[in-house]
Amino acid sequence: FFTGKPATSNTVSEASEPSVIAVQPKINESFGPVKPTDSFELSLSQPGIDEKNPSSDLKVLKYHRDIYESCHYECRSAFDPDLQWTAAEEKKLIRKLDYRVCAFACFAYFALQIDRGNLSQALSDGLLNDLGLTTNDLNTGLTIFKVAFLLAEIPSQLISKKLGPDRWIPMQMIAWSIVATSQAALSGRASFFACRALIGMLEGGFVPSLVLWLSYFYTSKELPIRLSFFWTALDGTQIIAALWAFGLLHMRGLHGMAGWRWYPCPGPLRRHRHQA
Template sequence: MPTVLWSANPTASVPTASAEDLGTSSGDDKKTPQVVVNPADIPPLGVPIDTTRRYFWEKAKPVDLDAIATQPSVYDDPALAVKYRPRADWENIHRFDPLARWTWREEKALVRKIDVRIFIFTCVAFMALEIDRVNLGQAVSDNMLTDLGLTTNDYNLGNTVFLLSFMCAELPSQLVSKWMGPDRWIPMQMVLWSVVAMCQYKLNGRTSFLVTRALLAILQGGFIPDMNLYLSYFYTSAELPIRLSRWWATMTFSIILGAFLAFGILHLDGHNGVEGWRYLFLIEGLITLVVGVSALYFMPPSPTQTSGFPRGKKGWFTEREETIIVNRALRDDPSKGSMHNRQAITPRLLYHALRDYHMWPIYAIGLTFQMSMGPPTQYLTLSLKGLGFTTFQTNLLIIPTYVLSMITLLLGTLFAGWSGRLALNGLIGQFWALPCLIALYCIDTTTANKWVVFALVSILLGYPSNHSVQVGWASRNANTVRTRTVSTAMYNMCCQAGGVIYSNIYRADDAPRYRRGNRTLIGLNVGVIFLYVAVHFYYRWVNARRDKIWNAWTPEEREHYINTTKDEGNKRLDFRFDY
């Protein structure tokens, strides 16, 4: 018997019970042409991927490269295929084809192509962001505070203003990005903040220092969630976390690169009577300007919009490759077709996303998880200078710290992917830092061997950060594009809010040992350990409750729920949280 598989008219919409859930519009079903397919003519699907591994360092199980890679999804069910069809104005709708099949050879080659065409540039852009964010620490190693007549409390205030402004700009930037499209907004952001970064060459006191800190943060805010959203257009949920871990590894690499740049640029100190740190801001801001202009070329709007100015008539992907990118993304997450890339988030949608209390535990982790490591990070160059190292030694000595951090970040992400325990994975970094914090509290760093103190601080700051895992975690647990857009921004806002708090833990009256501050950091560290455990069991409890309800239903009751439910996103009883 022939089966209606999906709506054929890309200009029509399908009235369904889940239309509101996916953000689609309603229409007249009788006017919507349908494609009628004989079930015998439906091509076979690929074997579901077996991701189980005994050890996290093991490679994934080999597959037959010429076997079908297309994974099962809701689009293989005639009833669900219509209900989860992408909205009519989705930018990739012309490549949507539930009958499309492709091999592992094609998919792996295409993912490598996406890595080269898309991912590498996002890493370069992130490096530019990070260099302009952290070069303040290198500037203060060149006596910037003394030259401007500032104190360490002014330095704390500058960090507070930056983080507070960055936090306040996160969500508005996300909303602008959804309205304009990240391919337009991100290049504009980069060009604008590069101009402010170069203007720091003319700093002349406390006021100009604080104003440029605020402007720089406002223009940089939202860049990270904007870029995360952009990458989700091209990668599946299984591919994105490891890309994000590599992305954050490039952030760490940019700090290492920035240290080498600072080592060279700061040697210009005194050239034409200008301090070296002024040249640092000017030259690194100019580098970002070049990257920002380049983003107009390297960031196409979507997988099916790579042709035209300035990328040429042919574009980057063939029609076959576009079909594979679009359909494998939708099979992995049907909600990706629920909003187009130029669709603004309305106040109503924003309100519903913010009141999603199931996301609040991840936001709480974002607020607190790096508090105990934040002050030692901000004071790293000042501490090394205080130990008696020169400006140039200081900028080179931060390199081992960040090399260790990059290695532990990648290993931690691999471990999270193997274990599947995202919350408990965050405990590793907290337990790593705890003995180091206790040692900093107990040791008199003013009389101890400076190399011992350097080693202790380097080990502390080389902890395996769970940040990249948590960004993917927030995105995955959102379960809709609408909530995903806001949840990623909210998570990053919470991280910046945590930075505002920890920027004021080390105070001038507590210098140079900062015993009061270190005691506070120990308490925060222990509190975060309990928070990770609580979040793990919270999501586990929610999943168990849903399993109990779902498993008690008959197949007919489950199908009725899917067809008629008003539940949206992660409120659906057939959704399970990662934890």
């Protein structure tokens, strides 16, 4: 406050000298005063370390630990509240996740769309005539696929929660790949309906599980751009699948097989390559 006294030379010299201000951690008052941990005090002295460490509040730390245990979070035993890293280290980690995690998610969605779209490619090569099907049979098969896909959504999510998406996603991919490959041996109406139903059941819930798996590695701010890469794979699949089908459907008559039978069947392709 203003006292009315003129400033002396001593006052000016004291004001010009830099003062040392002790940095105190900002504690959420709603949880009461908590003594900072040694790791938090260490982070204040290291440049580049994030000072906003919620684990410095012991009550907040206990609250989150209880959630992890009650929800049975994966890898909760490896949670280390004292772990610290710099912004540069986090950026390097995110780049590595993009190459390994996000790229795999895009590939998995690409594989899903290949199996979904192979029927439309097969129709252009006379699938209906070869199997003795009508347009109504085709529409019935498509309806069976959609109904099975929708009915499998909730059970698939429950299994994913029980086993973990890191286990359930590969199991789904292997299972539907086996059924999709067996389409090369379709013989009629019944086998066509059975394959469409099985593929729908095995593919149901795959996309939500994959998005959930991505959320394990990215924050809410980082996830949207990765999901944009994920959905871009849909358009890329349509382009690549059309080019792939152009070559495979021209193999009609090779080894007495229709062209559309080569599309989902990698086994004969390998045998033909070895024979050549």
